[in-house]
Amino acid sequence: MIETTWVIILSFLLFAIGTFGLLSRRNLLFVLLSLEIMLNGIILLFVAASNLHGNNDGQIMYLLVLTLAASEVAVGLALVVQIYKQQQSLDVDTLTKLRG
Amino acid sequence: MIEIIFITTAIVCVISALLTVTAHNAVHALLYLVTMMIAIALIFFLFGSPFAAALQIIVYAGAVMVLFVFVTMMLHQGEQSIIDERTLFSLKTAKGPLLLAVILVIELLLIGITPLDNPSSQTALNTVNSESQQLSAGSKTASLTSVKSLAKQLYGPYKLLVIIAAMLLLASLIAAIHIARKSSKLTENSPVNGDSESKASEAAP
Incomplete structure (x- = not known):
């Protein structure tokens, strides 16, 4: 039997690593990868809670988060391709067209 | 082990x-x-x-x-x-x-560890544990058919969630095709680029 505290700690570690990537990377592709890491930490928490409580609600939420991640990646990668076509690099600091 | x-x-x-x-x-x-x-x-x-x-x-x-x-x-x-x-x-x-993330890790670890020292929360977690142990002891046979019970729940009380997930996927499909196609009209670089963009819109969903 795995201690729930360990799983919570692992989930928090993954979330913090994802936050670090999100803050420090300037390449849009790596920002999306960091978001995936954060979502995986949350998913781990959901399935661990489902295991702890002995019911299936956590796994159903897992299905929803999985759908969310897939759609987020689809839209995000379409944006990545467009941005690369526009400025030949993925540096998010050069995206200044929306500035007034 | x-x-x-x-x-x-x-x-x-x-x-x-x-x-x-x-x-x-x-x-x-x-x-x-x-x-x-x-x-x-x-x-x-x-x-x-x-x-x-x-x-x-x-x-x-x-x-x-x-x-x-x-x-x-x-x-x-x-x-x-x-x-x-x-x-x-x-x-x-x-x-x-890195500094911010390390501070976040320390805070989250404190949150994750301290409830076990707090007597009231510990009893709460213990009741949850004993409940889950009772449940798992009672549902030892049910856990074998976990996928079946999951499907029953998903298409029973969680029907709306399936519809929401389907609409989310449809919306992201349309959004990905729209984003990948729209500025190919605006920029009009070359037929090669337009070809690869249409491939991207197919691959994205």
């Missing part, structure tokens, strides 16, 4: 996540991310939820990663992009985010 496997998997998971975040080569980062997702799938197996583990491998390590790999193949320029990435990200410039 299970604890040893869990700790090993957790260490693999954290190390590959760190390597993903700090890699300069996008392909290496993707492979490390696949490693992390398979490690998480192994943890799901250890929990006794094989359906979640199978979905993790099929959808995450399969579909989502294939999307990333396709986009990386379209955008990767070999050595040039790695050199660009070195100027964009180095550990020297990432000190601020």
Whole structure:
């Protein structure tokens, strides 16, 4: 039997690593990868809670988060391709067209 | 035994996540991310939820990663992009985010550990534990048909969630096609570019 505290700690570690990537990377592709890491930490928490409580609600939420991640990646990668076509690099600091 | 496997998997998971975040080569980062997702799938197996583990491998390590790999193949320029990435990200410039993330880890660890020292929360967690032990003792046979009960719940009380997920996927499909197509009309670079964009819109959903 795995201690729930360990799983919570692992989930928090993954979330913090994802936050670090999100803050420090300037390449849009790596920002999306960091978001995936954060979502995986949350998913781990959901399935661990489902295991702890002995019911299936956590796994159903897992299905929803999985759908969310897939759609987020689809839209995000379409944006990545467009941005690369526009400025030949993925540096998010050069995206200044929306500035007034 | 299970604890040893869990700790090993957790260490693999954290190390590959760190390597993903700090890699300069996008392909290496993707492979490390696949490693992390398979490690998480192994943890799901250890929990006794094989359906979640199978979905993790099929959808995450399969579909989502294939999307990333396709986009990386379209955008990767070999050595040039790695050199660009070195100027964009180095550990020297990432000190601020590193500090913030370490503070976040310390806070989250304190939150994760301290409720066990607090007597009232400990009793709460213990009741949850005993309940789940009773449940697991009672539903030893039910856990074998976990996928069946999951499906019953999903198409019973959680019907609306399936519809929401379907609408979310449809909306993201339309959005991805729209984003990938719209500015090909605006920029009108070359027929080669337009061709690859239409391929991207097909690959994205």
